[in-house]
Amino acid sequence: MDASSTYAAEHFQRLGFRILDHDRQTRFGLLSLVAYDGSVLVFAQLTTGEVDRTEPSLRERTLMRRRAAVWITDTPASPIGADLRFDAIHVRLDEGGALRTLDHSEGAF
Template sequence: MGENTGVHRAAHRDRCGAIGAIGEGFAAEFLQAQHWRILERNWRTRYGELDLIAADGTTLVIVEVKTRASHVYTDPVAAVTPAKLRRMRLLARQWLAARPPGSPWWEVIRFDVVSVQLSLADPTDRAAARLRHHRGLVE
């Protein structure tokens, strides 16, 4: 019985990872269509990961992408907690500190969420996906 549970968990993790990757791809395409530059995708440290780091003109934007292929939340942004926002700020400071000398200086840094609700029938269907852009989240 325990072995089947482990297999089920692994399959669930794989599906969640695939759903997340689809959503991040859709979010990156959406932001690029707004003339944003994607500077990093899935930037990781031992403390966590930033989904997208982008430039909106002269503003650095740290973007959390929340993707769902279910109807657990009306809008997946509901899954972004104050603790998650604090972690995003910590990771943003780490990313900025790791920049090489001469890197652009960002006078404005903003934290956004792009929520992606995928079709249950076909999560890869971009036309059926609903994206919402939440700008400037604060705790």
């Protein structure tokens, strides 16, 4: 897990979520983070860099839903009956790799 993913995972853990998976490659692309708090299963899209991209495009939203469906289907221990939520997280690091900002958009799509 790279630094940006680690910061995003720690953020979810502070919110009371358990990280179920991260950086899972599917046939529809990379699934950044899957977190669960006992009732809500969150699929988070992680972006990094200077430009804040917490608003995914229609194509990105479609691909994320497909990645989530693959994850649920392929993961025997996926929580049954959980509410699903799709979040966007944008992480900016400084030159030394320390967290500068983390923007979390719950229910981004």
